[in-house]
Amino acid sequence: MPAPMLPLVxxxxxxxxxxxxxxxxxxxxxxxxxxxxxxxxxxxxxxxERAEAVDRFRLSLASAFAAAWDDEWPxxxxxxxxxxx
Numbered sequence: 001m002p003a004p005m006l007p008l009v010x011x012x013x014x015x016x017x018x019x020x021x022x023x024x025x026x027x028x029x030x031x032x033x034x035x036x037x038x039x040x041x042x043x044x045x046x047x048x049e050r051a052e053a054v055d056r057f058r059l060s061l062a063s064a065f066a067a068a069w070d071d072e073w074p075x076x077x078x079x080x081x082x083x084x085x
Contacts, residue, residue, distance in 0.1 A: 005080075006050050009038035010057070012079040015065045017072045028069045032061070039078075054078070 012033045019027030032039060040057055042050045058076045065074045 006042060006054060007080045008041070008043040010040040010042070010054070010078050010080065011038050013039060013061060014077045014082065015061060015074045016077075017069060017074045028065070028072065028074065030065065 012031065014029070014031050016029040017027040019025045040054070042053060045053055058078070061076045062074050065076075066072060
């Protein structure tokens with residue numbers, strides 16, 4: 001399956017861990033929505049740099065939430081990825 005086409009803006013992100021149901025541990029989850037127009041504006045970046053910028057942003061969010069969630073590394077899914085079939 002081809003990678004999702006990058007949008008010009010990222011409007012929201014879902015950050016979550018899966019937990020371990022076998023030992024009764026639920027996962028963590030957070031939805032991030034900005035008060036303004038978007039979380040990240042990719043339009044000013046050259047098209048060739050956008051994918052790398054999204055990857056860096058994903059890593060930054062995952063690192064921040066891992067620190068808050070006892071070093072459990074989360075999955076980060078952006079709004080444009082949630083809409084893919």
